[in-house]
Amino acid sequence: MKYPKFLKKNDTIGICAPSAGVGRKLESFDRSLDILKKQGYQIKETASVRVNDVRSADAKTRAEELASLFLDDSVKFVYTAAGGDFLFETLPYIPWQTLAKHPKWICGASDPTSILYTYTTKYDVATMYGTNAGSYDMQKLHTSLKNNLQMLQGNLPVLHSFNKISSTPRFSEEEPVFDLPSKWISSKKEIHVKGRCIGGCIDVLSNLVGTKYDATKAFLKRYEKDGFIWYFDNFALSAENFYLALLQMQYAGWFKNVKAVILGRVLFPSGDTGLTYEEALMRVFKDIPYIHEADIGHTLPTLSLINGALLDLQYQNKKATLTFTLKK
Secondary structure, X not given: OEOOOOOOOOOEEEEEOOOOOOHHHHHHHXXXXXXXXXXXXXXXXXOOOOOOOOOOOOHHHHHHHHHHHHHOOOEEEEEEOOOOOOHHHHHHHOOHHHHHHOOOEEEEOOOOHHHHHHHHHHHOEOEEEOOOHHHOOOOOOOHHHHHHHHHHOOOXXXXXXXXXXXXXOOOOOOOOOEEEEOOOEEOOOEEEEEEEEEEEEHHHHHHHOOOOOOOHHHHXXXXXXXXXXXXXXXXXXXXXXXXXXXXXXXXXXOOOOEEEEEEEOOOOOOOOOOOOHHHHHHHHHOOOOEEEEEOOOOOOOOOOEEEXXXXXXXXXXXXXXXXXXXXO
């Protein structure tokens, strides 16, 4: 596993928009960039970032803009501007070998999953999941984002589940208020496992199964001695569709040597048959420890996770700690 160089003061962060542009939220986006600039970083945006559309550009252009940041020696770290819906159509145009020959950290959340997951599982380059470049727009920076900024520099704090979560809708213009108790729920009273961390937004991951970008089984084979801790960010899959997506992955051989599974809070939960998200986990993973309602994904706060790194997961009394080690 390759771990690219972390950020240093005065380094340049390259921002591209392989999914949606941020044109409709420019004020919020600029507030977020101001936070990064105050950390001492320079910012370089590709041409399509500020487009106001669900596609920042055509698929080929978006892929070329992504690649341009990897080819630019002045750019030390790559950030996706935002999530969206149509990043999947860019995958055939991405010059993956170019990205592999010029390894850099790429960080994103939601729709960028298909880039992060492929880059890690097929090309053995670690990636960061949890934030986009526009995620720092809070007036008062939450601990989750302070931890994230430390991780961008290579300072890997021990991550803890939070005491409070926000009832403010994720895409609200209002400042989030952390006013509800956070309780990670598990199939076991206590969990202590280690394994390679891998996952992302399951709404996106399910589209990768069986495609030429699906290198999961080879990845599992390379790191089988470590075992795996899977995490899932569920944006809007119903309990039934979540269950079927897990079954699809299981049938495709994705879940060999699983040590534990973590499911974040679902932003838009739904169901038609009475099946719950916990029952879906239980049906697929049976005796494998699983956690749900975790501080991961589209609800706030959310932890930043490192795909490809070794994760030490400890859980007790509805609380958890996560410690990453950059094991090659």
